Amino acid sequence: MNPVISLKQASLKFGRRALWEDLNLDINPGEFFAVLGPNGSGKTSFLKVLLGLQELHSGHVSLGGHPVERGSRLIGYIPQQKPFLPDTPMRARDLVGLGVDGHRWGIRLGTAKANRRIDELLDLVGASDYAKVPVGQLSGGEQQRLRVAQALATDPKVLLCDEPLLSLDLHHQQAVSALINKQCHDRKSAVVFVTHEINPIIDYVDRILYLAGGRFSVGTPHEVMTTEVLSDLYDSNVEVIHANGRIVVVGLPDATTHHHDDAHAAAGEGS
Amino acid sequence: MDLDSLLQSVFNFENYGELLVLVQNSLWAGAVLGLLGGLVGTFVMKRDLAFAVHGISELSFAGAAFALLIGTDVVFGSLVGSVAAALLLGLMGVRARDKNSIIGVIMPFGLGLGILFLSLYEGRAANKFGLLTGQIVSVDTVQLQVLAGTAVAVMAALCVIWRPLSFASVDPELAEARGVPVRSLALVFMVLLGVSVALSIQIVGALLVLALLITPAAAALRVTSSPRLVVLLSVVFAVSATVGGILLALGGRIPISPYVTTLSFLIYVVCRVIGSVRARRGLNGRVMRTA
DSSP, X not given: XXXXXXXXXXXXXXXXXXXXXXXXXXXXTTOEEEEEOSTTSSHHHHHHHHHTSSOOSEEEEEETTEEOOSSOTTEXXXXXXXXXXXXXXXXXXXXXXXXXXXXXXXXXXXXXXXXXXXXXXXXXXXXXXXXXXXXXXXXXXXXXXXXXXXHHTTOOSEEXXXXXXXXXXXXXXXXXXXXXXXXXXXXXOEEEEEOSOOGGGTTTOSEEEEEETTEEEEEOHHHHSSHHHHHHHHTSOOEEEEETTEEEEEOOOOGGGGHHHHHHHHHHHHO | OOHHHHHHHHOOOTTHHHHHHHTHHHHHHHHHHHHHHHHHHHHHHHTTOHHHXXXXXXXXXXXXXXXXHHTSOHHHXXXXXXXXXXXXXXXXXXXXXXXXXXXXXXXHHHHHHHHHHHHHOOSOHHHHHHHHHOXXXXXXXXXXXHHHHHHHHHHHHHXXXXXXXXXXXXXXXXXXXXXXXXXXXXXXXXHHHHHHXXXXXXXXXXXXXXXXXXXHHHHHHHHOOOHXXXXXXXXXXXXXXXXXXXXXXSSSSSOSHHHHHHHHHHHHHXXXXXXXXXXXXXXXXXXXXXX
């Protein structure tokens, strides 16, 4: 099986600060790949590299066998949640419709066919009841379900998710991650799932890329989420506790001590 | 002037039938521009470019005034001015805040240039005034054909980029991820917008272009969020305003633009009221299920 995403000796730097260096990585179809790490460690930048919106400092990255370009038809993307303005001129079904054929030229001619697909997707994520509500008037959880429907619309080979569970309650978290997992295993999409919290998806994850302090570790959750590996990455004593199929990391360096770094990274990532 | 003669100059429907024949070309021109304005306007709203339209029209005015001064075609002059302004904005203003300040800088400069050219011009005063307030009464058949041809070309181009442009306008981050050429589309749209502004200036003038390119689409958005309905209503509103405005203006002694802008404004007010009544009743299309 050919990998659908491939990074070779990839490095990413902002100024002199390296986010990660010499990363070699293949992600296969049907693989659920999680990217973890503290704020400012380069998780979102990793996605931007795959989206072609962020140039590597050195190395190569390919998607579907070709060098990464600015965006791709192969990609389904669930962005970090950013609520729509209340007067956005678009209903729920129109947002999903953009995922179905928004990238095509011309005007939509096969309306019936597109509508059928949109209804199918709305039904899949349980959004049929608010199909005709303007997106700006929907709750965060409802908007996020639509994002999932939109991302799945073209049955993408690669599904990139940037903190898709953020601001969702537990029930919605489970629903959304189950949908993404279904796409991954039933339709053999490669999923790259950026998150700072592994537990909601722990049952689905095949491999993890853990980014911290300019270094990284790749492997199964079993290999990466250990006291030794994380202590080494964070360069301090971190303890990883496995309990009831959940993973708790104790003693992470205080987030506030990284404040300057975070602000720097946010500025870098935003550009 | 007493009220009676004031009314006489605003509304006068004597010899209406004869006048109607004379302005047939103007009516067609109004209809074409309404159609164009209604279509382009929906994207202007989606892309939050209302202020940009104003800036472009000011530079278009400067271009037209310069053409008048040196004795070449005024329409061509205004076209050059507005396309140059549109491209400038498209290339420079990437971020919204940046864009607004650039427009704020360009606008008075364009208007100032226009006034300079007009004060140097020694021809008929009506020509000068027409650039600012519109002068559609005197459209001949050749002009109408050029106008219609250009408008059709703009609309055809708009149709070709319709879907990706919509995607890039309301959901740019996702559009970019899906490989939609967001930046090129923005530039192409700015050119189409520049041409539309230049054409619209002929009917309502540089100062009132917003009434054709913003108000109808803004009114439509008050009453519906369905993309198709927005386009349809926006076109209907714009055509009603232009054609209705010309019909009302026939007998009076004042220019057409106040009629067009007033109709356009009234349509907006009505839509706004309908929209707020609906919002108060909580009607937003959600299917309520009783548990």
